[in-house]
Amino acid sequence: MTGIDRFLSEKKESSKKIGLITNPTGITSRGIPVWQALINEGFNLKALFGPEHGFRGEAQDAVIVGDEFFKGIPVYSLYGSRLAPDSAMLSNLDTLLFDIQEVGCRYYTYLYTLAYSMEVCEATGTEIIVTDRPNPILDKSVEGSPIEKEFESFVGGFGLPVTTGLTICEYALYLKDNFFPKVNLKTIPMEGYRRNNHVWDQNLAWHLPSPNLPTRDTALVYPGTCLIEGTSLSEGRGTTRPFEIIGAPFIDGEELREALRQQDLPGIIFTSLFFTPTFSKWKGETCEGVLLNVTDRKAFRPLATGITILHTILSLYPGKVIWLPDWEKEEDFFFDKLAGTDSLRNSLDELEPIRNIIDEINRDAAGFEKRNEKYYLYQE
Numbered sequence: 565m566t567g568i569d570r571f572l573s574e575k576k577e578s579s580k581k582i583g584l585i586t587n588p589t590g591i592t593s594r595g596i597p598v599w600q601a602l603i604n605e606g607f608n609l610k611a612l613f614g615p616e617h618g619f620r621g622e623a624q625d626a627v628i629v630g631d632e633f634f635k636g637i638p639v640y641s642l643y644g645s646r647l648a649p650d651s652a653m654l655s656n657l658d659t660l661l662f663d664i665q666e667v668g669c670r671y672y673t674y675l676y677t678l679a680y681s682m683e684v685c686e687a688t689g690t691e692i693i694v695t696d697r698p699n700p701i702l703d704k705s706v707e708g709s710p711i712e713k714e715f716e717s718f719v720g721g722f723g724l725p726v727t728t729g730l731t732i733c734e735y736a737l738y739l740k741d742n743f744f745p746k747v748n749l750k751t752i753p754m755e756g757y758r759r760n761n762h763v764w765d766q767n768l769a770w771h772l773p774s775p776n777l778p779t780r781d782t783a784l785v786y787p788g789t790c791l792i793e794g795t796s797l798s799e800g801r802g803t804t805r806p807f808e809i810i811g812a813p814f815i816d817g818e819e820l821r822e823a824l825r826q827q828d829l830p831g832i833i834f835t836s837l838f839f840t841p842t843f844s845k846w847k848g849e850t851c852e853g854v855l856l857n858v859t860d861r862k863a864f865r866p867l868a869t870g871i872t873i874l875h876t877i878l879s880l881y882p883g884k885v886i887w888l889p890d891w892e893k894e895e896d897f898f899f900d901k902l903a904g905t906d907s908l909r910n911s912l913d914e915l916e917p918i919r920n921i922i923d924e925i926n927r928d929a930a931g932f933e934k935r936n937e938k939y940y941l942y943q944e
Contacts, residue, residue: 565755566593566696586612587620591771615673616629662678701783708925753941788866794898801843802847820836820854831863871918879915907924911924
């Protein structure tokens with residue numbers, strides 16, 4: 565049972581005035597949207613809140629979403645002029661409920677929607693309830709060191725490494741302990757779930773968490789290939805396999821495939837391909853590149869793979885890849901915001917040995933994992 569199934573079945577909060585932070589991934593095990601299930605079960609749903617991509621989940625990345633009404637219920641956007649509910653929105657609520665499927669990766673903004681909402685709830689005394697869902701990459705070792713303070717943003721913060729190794733409830737407990745100690749937090753874990761067990765893949769519906777993360781396979785590669793967003797290379801947006809396809813018009817797909825094969829990366833096979841993005845970078849232009857095929861999810865290391873892809877392309881095509889500016893501060897690089905440091909970009913520019921780069925980016929990954937085992941809610 566997911567946390568939301570337990571919440572609905574127990575009905576302990578049914579008399580309270582509830583605000584719900586969710587999107588289309590907020591579904592019961594029978595596929596019913598949480599907002600609909602709350603109404604069906606007689607809960608007093610007073611307000612809805614939508615993260616990036618909106619309550620409806622259809623907006624592309626970085627698209628500002630406005631407020632609206634949905635079936636007579638006010639829907640407040642948390643991706644636009646505000647990134648968290650304000651105190652006035654909470655004044656009529658007893659409880660703020662958070663139910664969203666996230667993907668276990670630092671870049672995903674839903675993590676910060678929760679953190680900022682917890683901060684507001686701490687200030688107002690509002691109860692916040694987080695219902696748990698599986699982390700689709702929980703069987704991976706944590707990759708990436710905790711983000712450096714000066715690089716924190718809405719795509720990276722709160723001391724997180726690139727892959728968190730936490731479910732959303734475990735992350736909420738981490739936030740309370742380290743950042744918001746006075747928040748009135750209630751977590752509702754899953755029942756019958758074990759860490760690193762992906763039986764749930766077969767018996768729980770997967771609703772794409774955002775428009776360009778359509779499948780569990782996409783979620784698996786995303787922590788590595790999302791770094792491509794910070795470059796002029798296509799990360800596959802505008803194709804049917806975003807984040808699984810990497811390329812550009814100047815790349816020779818077969819040359820890149822063979823170079824990556826020689827890296828002998830675990831758990832993955834690369835195949836070459838041609839593709840033409842229908843939107844985003846290189847829209848309408850024929851590109852060559854590679855498709856990532858994960859063959860052993862336990863052996864596969866997404867961050868190490870993404871960095872190796874970039875290192876290989878920079879080696880093969882010197883001067884061709886551009887580091888894109890940050891849209892908020894053009895003098896900065898968006899890649900650094902994603903990486904949580906400028907040292908990775910500098911090391912790639914210098915084409916330092918790939919093993920050294922990966923070791924450096926992971927220098928405190930194991931430490932983060934060990935320090936935060938105390939928040940684990942599930943046995944192996």
